[in-house]
Amino acid sequence: MSAAAALRAKFPLLVANPGLHYFDSAATAQMHRSALDAVVAHETGARANVLRGSYRLAEAADRAYEAARQSAARFLNAAADEIVFTGGTTAALNLVAQSFGCLLEPGDRVVISQAEHHSNFVPWQMLRERRGVELALIPVLPDGTLDLASLARVIDDRTRLVAVTQCSNVTGARTDVAAIVAAARRVGARVLLDGAQAVQHGPQDVQALDVDFYAFSGHKCFGPGGVGVLWGRAELLAAMPPFLGGGGMIGAVTEEGYTWAEPPRRFEAGTPPIAQAVGLGAALDWMMGLDWAPIHARESALCAALIDGLRRIPHVRLLGPEPSSARAPIVSFDIAGLHPHDICQVLDAQGLALRGGHHCAQPLLAALGVEACTRASLALYNDEADVAALPAGIVRAIGVLK
């Protein structure tokens, strides 16, 4: 059995659909059996609300939820009390924009990039409207990578936060995080990394990355949907006011007012996504047990083969940087005269699942000069058969559509 086949065998949806060529892991990765099993085991064996229940079931739920927090902390090489469970990356980014955003003053600058997903774009535009902060953009180069020559100009001494993606969800372009961090540190700014497109390719080390906030989603890294993680440095979280008010986030409440709980509870108002967090913990535990070097080598080789196969098709314009090692295994392309939704519809009929459109990155697409594009994204369960099927499927789609 090949390495990919052995991995696929652990993904129930892929086992149930042997003819499926799944190329949409950048939107939602398939769920690993350990995560699914952990959710079922939790819901059937330890389902209760967390916090302050004294019966044994509630204590079991507390232990499972806190164990998931420990897993997320190990996955990021961080302390558990710096891990906030959220509804997903979008919720995590909005939390920072709201809570850290409260600490900013008119005239302060927030820097993002042109390559951001709308979830790391719109919350900052909303903050600009709310607080009068200035929003500045790191432009992209024609290959979708960030224009590092602009950093000294864009990240000026009014900058308080630089919030950028670790990899583009459209081009796969990897951000030179060290360059961003160095530019931010020169002016005393904090750095937030959107890890939504990085976590499906292995554990991360926020200490080595030297960032201040890190956000990701469970459904992008083989876990359940509806749960995500915000990591923040302890001293930053401690200084931030709560975002949502409700149960769990308070110290005490009187008719006159309330006090805040310490982080991470301060940022987890209401009943959290408990079983989802437990499932995410299981997915992260599984990922931490893998040997990632050969997986990365295979993902990178498949990505290069995919680029090669697509390049041979007339009228296909590939987006993103070369060589393929400069990107996460994501390949987006435009075919002159054909709309991505039509392409995806015909690919679907051949068992190929791809996404077409603006990929929630309209500013990036505008900068790259395309209205919409078709995206193939790879994860550890993709194999040579997938990569061989896509160019053939596209040639057939062109035949149907032209």
Add this chain to the structure above:
Amino acid sequence: MSGATNAAMGGVEALYQEAIKDYSRADHGHGRLDGAVASVRLDNPLCGDRISLQVRLDAGRIVALGHETKGCLLCRAAASLLGKRAPGLDGQGVAVATAALEAILEQGRPPPGDWPELGMFAPAGAHASRHKCVLLPFRALAQAIGQAEAGSAAIHGANHRE
């Protein structure tokens, strides 16, 4: 190639039948209409289809229609069909055609006798995510007529006038 794939390919070939491609290529009514009494731009925000459409009316009837449509084949074919068929219709005629198209997509009903061309969209009925692509030009035309009939009343909501 499996039997399931052959069946699916048959379905998708029906979806993109020659009539759809012919209308899309012909792009009847393409271009911005100068001196129009109403102008509407509509987007399908989830898929990125976009139409900019203008009409000129005389005594409540469409005498000219112009549109610029960026989108998928289904959206462009629908806009082109309106470019060909809308002149001569009044608001009621457009509403009747739109209702017939919705019935084709959502209930699998046959096209009415005076709108046989709408039958080319029947295979899109099986793909709920594509209904909005087909309907976008009809929605834009309905708004444009409403705008013309209301004089220069502003269009509110997510959509905006040019």
